[in-house]
Amino acid sequence: MKHLAPFILPFLFSFFFSSAICSAADNAKPNVVFIFIDDMGYGDIEPFGSTKVRTPNLNTFAKEGRKFHSFYATPVCSMSRAALMTGCYNQRISIPGVLFPQAKIGINSAETTVAEVMKSAGYTTACIGKWHLGHLPEFLPTKHGFDYYFGLPYSNDMYSKRPGNPPLPLIRGDKTIETEPDQSLLTKRYTEEAIGFMKQNKEKPFFVYLPHTMIHEPLAASEAFKGKSASGLLGDVIEEIDWSVGQVMKTIKELGLDEKTLVIFTSDNGPDMGSAGPFKGRKGSNFEGGVREPCIMRWPGKIPAGTQCNQIAGNIDVLPTLASIVGAKLDPKQIIDGKDISTLMMDDKAGPVRDVHLYCTANLKNPVQAIRMGEWKLFLPDLDEGGAAKKKKGNAPEGNMLFNLEKDPGETTNVFDKNPEIVEKLRKEARTRISEILANRRPVGGAASSK
Ligand SMILES: [Ca+2]
Numbered sequence: 001m002k003h004l005a006p007f008i009l010p011f012l013f014s015f016f017f018s019s020a021i022c023s024a025a026d027n028a029k030p031n032v033v034f035i036f037i038d039d040m041g042y043g044d045i046e047p048f049g050s051t052k053v054r055t056p057n058l059n060t061f062a063k064e065g066r067k068f069h070s071f072y073a074t075p076v077c078s079m080s081r082a083a084l085m086t087g088c089y090n091q092r093i094s095i096p097g098v099l100f101p102q103a104k105i106g107i108n109s110a111e112t113t114v115a116e117v118m119k120s121a122g123y124t125t126a127c128i129g130k131w132h133l134g135h136l137p138e139f140l141p142t143k144h145g146f147d148y149y150f151g152l153p154y155s156n157d158m159y160s161k162r163p164g165n166p167p168l169p170l171i172r173g174d175k176t177i178e179t180e181p182d183q184s185l186l187t188k189r190y191t192e193e194a195i196g197f198m199k200q201n202k203e204k205p206f207f208v209y210l211p212h213t214m215i216h217e218p219l220a221a222s223e224a225f226k227g228k229s230a231s232g233l234l235g236d237v238i239e240e241i242d243w244s245v246g247q248v249m250k251t252i253k254e255l256g257l258d259e260k261t262l263v264i265f266t267s268d269n270g271p272d273m274g275s276a277g278p279f280k281g282r283k284g285s286n287f288e289g290g291v292r293e294p295c296i297m298r299w300p301g302k303i304p305a306g307t308q309c310n311q312i313a314g315n316i317d318v319l320p321t322l323a324s325i326v327g328a329k330l331d332p333k334q335i336i337d338g339k340d341i342s343t344l345m346m347d348d349k350a351g352p353v354r355d356v357h358l359y360c361t362a363n364l365k366n367p368v369q370a371i372r373m374g375e376w377k378l379f380l381p382d383l384d385e386g387g388a389a390k391k392k393k394g395n396a397p398e399g400n401m402l403f404n405l406e407k408d409p410g411e412t413t414n415v416f417d418k419n420p421e422i423v424e425k426l427r428k429e430a431r432t433r434i435s436e437i438l439a440n441r442r443p444v445g446g447a448a449s450s451k
Pocket of ligand 1: 038076216269
């Protein structure tokens with residue numbers, strides 16, 4: 001035996017050493033639940049100023065977490081999900097505003113999604129809800145890093161009541177299990193699926209992406225919520241979403257995972273029917289109301305409770321931030337736009353991480369409609385010919401406009417003429433950034449075969 005010791009000891013040492021490292025790393029890996037609402041405006045819930053609905057669960061969630069007041073999505077659905085899933089502006093990866101049931105394109109398989117990043121760090125992943133990055137088999141969540149999928153491949157108004165659309169599919173995995181599902185039950189069913197998944201996977205780190213179908217029209221609430229709010233069906237639907245958040249949080253606590261779970265709540269674009277709070281513009285607009293979202297993050301012991309962050313952040317930052325938190329390596333050759341904002345989450349005194357935000361459009365020919373640098377926001381009419389702005393009253397910006405968002409978050413006072421130097425500085429920055437995106441733009445999935 002004696003003569004074997006020199007060979008065995010290093011093995012034993014390395015075995016114990018590596019298992020110690022593994023278990024320490026696993027303990028450091030929080031579960032992540034990302035709740036993404038469809039079409040919820042900044043002012044649609046009580047923590048962000050609503051007085052029309054009751055959101056007790058979100059109120060508690062906000063008290064225990066941190067509110068982000070400059071958290072950016074994009075004007076409409078698919079482009080927002082593209083940004084969230086890839087850490088890139090939709091323009092970089094050629095995803096247009098909204099994908100319809102007739103679309104032959106979707107997220108390119110060459111892109112690295114946040115689910116793939118989480119999987120690379122040992123996570124089990126689920127997407128429960130509305131996907132909207134391509135409904136053809138190659139584009140579904142199960143082909144892009146999600147172990148599990150249950151939900152609608154696109155918006156709930158893309159159903160057979162609208163001429164030319166096939167019956168709305170409800171998918172599990174990669175199979176359609178129902179068509180034209182009862183929409184009043186979607187919030188409840190998604191919630192039950194998410195709870196079931198967390199219970200089943202409580203022993204390992206999980207990533208649950210929960211993109212609700214509501215509060216996108218046609219609105220529908222289950223019997224328990226229908227007619228119960230003080231502000232009509234929209235209020236009922238928002239209050240059911242609040243119930244869903246409460247159920248998710250209750251499950252996390254019951255499973256003893258409270259300290260080990262980061263939960264993020266936000267929305268994909270401004271309100272269609274609800275409230276943009278103090279901001280101008282609605283869904284479809286690059287005024288703040290179209291793109292600035294309610295956002296709350298909660299992780300006990302890591303994120304300071306009851307605090308607020310006013311620094312620029314957004315969906316594009318989610319992928320690099322989660323990669324940093326879970327210790328996943330990103331491919332340095334894959335250019336992304338987002339930054340690691342974990343300091344903004346965990347340090348109440350953190351300075352800005354990303355001083356610039358581009359307000360991208362749904363239109364690949366006119367990629368950027370406005371730019372924000374610090375407190376200033378400049379619209380770029382000479383660089384954009386209409387862009388994403390829906391032709392809805394008050395939504396479409398016209399002409400040269402500069403706003404100071406800190407002094408004038410409602411974009412009421414155009415100070416373009418008074419600040420030529422700032423205008424020039426922002427224009428220059430916008431040109432540089434747009435040129436870089438166009439020079440490094442990557443193709444959408446399926447584009448070659450559809451031509
Ligand atoms: Ca939406």
